[in-house]
Amino acid sequence: MINFTEATETIRMITQENLDVRTITMGISLLDCIDSDLGAMKEKIYGKITGKARDLVRTGEEISREYGIPIVNKRISVTPAALLGGSACREPGDYVEIALTLERAAQEVGVNFIGGFSALVSKGMTKSDEMLIRAIPEALARTERVCSSVNVGSTRCGIDMDAVRLMGEIILETAHRTADRDSLGCAKLVVFCNAPDDNPFMAGAFHGVTEGDAVINVGVSGPGVVKTALEQVRGEGFEVLCETIKKTAFKVTRVGQLVAQEASRRLGVPFGIIDLSLAPTPAVGDSVADILTEIGVEHPGAPGTTAALALLNDQVKKGGVMASSYVGGLSGAFIPVSEDQGMIGAVEAGALTLEKLEAMTCVCSVGLDMIAIPGDTPASTISGIIADEMAIGMVNQKTTAARLIPVIGKKVGDTVEFGGLLGHAPVMPVNGFSCADLIARKGRIPAPIHSFKN
Amino acid sequence: MKKTIITVVGKDTVGIIAKVCTFLADNGINILDISQTIVGGYFNMMMVTDATAYPHPAAQLADEMEALGKEMGLSIRCMHEDIFNSMHRV
Numbered sequence: 001m002i003n004f005t006e007a008t009e010t011i012r013m014i015t016q017e018n019l020d021v022r023t024i025t026m027g028i029s030l031l032d033c034i035d036s037d038l039g040a041m042k043e044k045i046y047g048k049i050t051g052k053a054r055d056l057v058r059t060g061e062e063i064s065r066e067y068g069i070p071i072v073n074k075r076i077s078v079t080p081a082a083l084l085g086g087s088a089c090r091e092p093g094d095y096v097e098i099a100l101t102l103e104r105a106a107q108e109v110g111v112n113f114i115g116g117f118s119a120l121v122s123k124g125m126t127k128s129d130e131m132l133i134r135a136i137p138e139a140l141a142r143t144e145r146v147c148s149s150v151n152v153g154s155t156r157c158g159i160d161m162d163a164v165r166l167m168g169e170i171i172l173e174t175a176h177r178t179a180d181r182d183s184l185g186c187a188k189l190v191v192f193c194n195a196p197d198d199n200p201f202m203a204g205a206f207h208g209v210t211e212g213d214a215v216i217n218v219g220v221s222g223p224g225v226v227k228t229a230l231e232q233v234r235g236e237g238f239e240v241l242c243e244t245i246k247k248t249a250f251k252v253t254r255v256g257q258l259v260a261q262e263a264s265r266r267l268g269v270p271f272g273i274i275d276l277s278l279a280p281t282p283a284v285g286d287s288v289a290d291i292l293t294e295i296g297v298e299h300p301g302a303p304g305t306t307a308a309l310a311l312l313n314d315q316v317k318k319g320g321v322m323a324s325s326y327v328g329g330l331s332g333a334f335i336p337v338s339e340d341q342g343m344i345g346a347v348e349a350g351a352l353t354l355e356k357l358e359a360m361t362c363v364c365s366v367g368l369d370m371i372a373i374p375g376d377t378p379a380s381t382i383s384g385i386i387a388d389e390m391a392i393g394m395v396n397q398k399t400t401a402a403r404l405i406p407v408i409g410k411k412v413g414d415t416v417e418f419g420g421l422l423g424h425a426p427v428m429p430v431n432g433f434s435c436a437d438l439i440a441r442k443g444r445i446p447a448p449i450h451s452f453k454n
Numbered sequence: 455m456k457k458t459i460i461t462v463v464g465k466d467t468v469g470i471i472a473k474v475c476t477f478l479a480d481n482g483i484n485i486l487d488i489s490q491t492i493v494g495g496y497f498n499m500m501m502v503t504d505a506t507a508y509p510h511p512a513a514q515l516a517d518e519m520e521a522l523g524k525e526m527g528l529s530i531r532c533m534h535e536d537i538f539n540s541m542h543r544v
Contacts, residue, residue, distance in 0.1 A: 004500050005491050007459055010538055065513030068533030189533040254540040326511060 099139035115205030166269030168383030193393030220256035249319030275329030289342025301352030339427030464528030
């Protein structure tokens with residue numbers, strides 16, 4: 001039977017160290033909603049989402065109350081929309097109509113985000129893919145809940161540089177379309193390499209074509225819990241450090257597994273995966289950066305940060321995989337800048353640069369995340385940053401992503417306030433030298449060699 | 455059996471156990487185990503209970519216990535046993 005100490009530890013994790021289940025995300029396939037008539041397809045999409053996810057929010061809240069664990073977000077991911085509109089959509093405006101339908105469905109079932117306004121173009125773009133991508137700025141400007149992602153590269157296929165070039169322009173246009181809200185639209189737009197089919201975290205969640213009709217994926221969190229556990233082993237060797245992270249990750253993941261199974265049972269939807277990610281929030285004590293500081297760097301960005309992050313990421317996985325039958329999604333430590341008080345502090349202290357963040361993304365999930373850059377950054381430079389990040393993912397066989405926010409009207413040193421879970425961010429400097437000639441080249445970067453690994 | 459762990463934390467005062475137990479008895483909840491300490495004037499109690507006979511949804515019990523705690527200036531949490539089992543037992 002559970003003893004007093006164990007009960008107290010669990011309750012302390014929840015009440016003082018921000019342990020929570022970050023999201024229950026229901027993945028819904030919309031492939032059976034495809035229709036050559038746009039109006040009919042919109043009706044089918046709305047009907048399917050509101051039917052499948054009708055009880056999602058209520059069930060999440062019931063589980064939260066019964067088990068005493070906060071479940072912060074209830075969300076939906078759907079089939080990448082570019083796969084739906086091939087015959088019904090004649091122009092980007094038609095895709096905007098689909099985005100508005102997703103928004104309406106999300107509003108009806110009460111979820112705060114719906115992901116899947118997406119295109120998978122790692123080798124090339126169909127007309128439909130390109131139309132969807134060109135619809136992104138208007139779609140994100142006219143909706144609040146819709147999240148968009150574009151997968152432009154993979155280890156198997158290489159990088160579609162035409163899509164990378166286009167995405168630089170699209171991100172900038174999205175920033176302009178939402179300039180009155182500090183270019184908030186870009187916070188809901190991710191560019192991926194090796195995007196997973198079962199990621200429950202926004203803004204990059206979509207329901208991959210390899211998935212079943214509907215699925216429940218759960219993302220856990222708990223950087224505060226890891227940080228507090230490490231406070232108890234200050235000065236100890238790496239063995240103790242690693243053991244502590246593993247044990248904590250195990251406990252955190254087990255909570256996610258329990259919630260996922262319970263949600264799956266109550267909703268009658270199969271359980272997919274647990275995403276083991278350490279996801280920070282702007283709240284004090286809920287920071288991945290603070291863990292790095294606790295491991296021993298003065299600020300994230302100091303020499304040694306990449307090593308500390310590599311260790312953290314690996315131990316989280318090692319502890320987490322034993323706690324769950326199915327692990328998937330992104331599963332690693334997130335290092336978004338605006339959503340993590342410690343990362344914001346590191347940028348403001350001058351310790352953390354875009355280049356160091358790029359190095360850090362080589363050893364953790366996911367990528368350059370929630371980074372505010374000056375609004376006058378050229379589209380080709382944005383494409384260049386994306387290309388670098390995609391190359392890291394492609395060569396290292398891992399997921400990487402870029403969620404960059406060129407904040408219109410803001411320059412280096414200004415601060416942007418996104419509010420809520422998205423936090424605030426100092427505008428970071430970007431290397432001013434041009435890569436326009438590289439980005440202007442047409443075609444794609446070939447897939448890397450998969451043998452000769454020495 | 456549907457086991458629920460109830461924890462009560464707060465400044466010690468007369469009648470905490472009496473009030474909590476009366477509430478549980480009135481709602482058909484059986485107490486299986488109690489451990490309780492007072493540290494520095496602060497009351498800490500953990501109860502393992504069987505809520506199988508409780509007629510309403512478990513979330514309602516959690517809400518009502520929380521409200522009872524507020525009345526007495528205490529923090530009362532009522533959580534399904536499985537969250538502790540899954541976290542602390544392999």
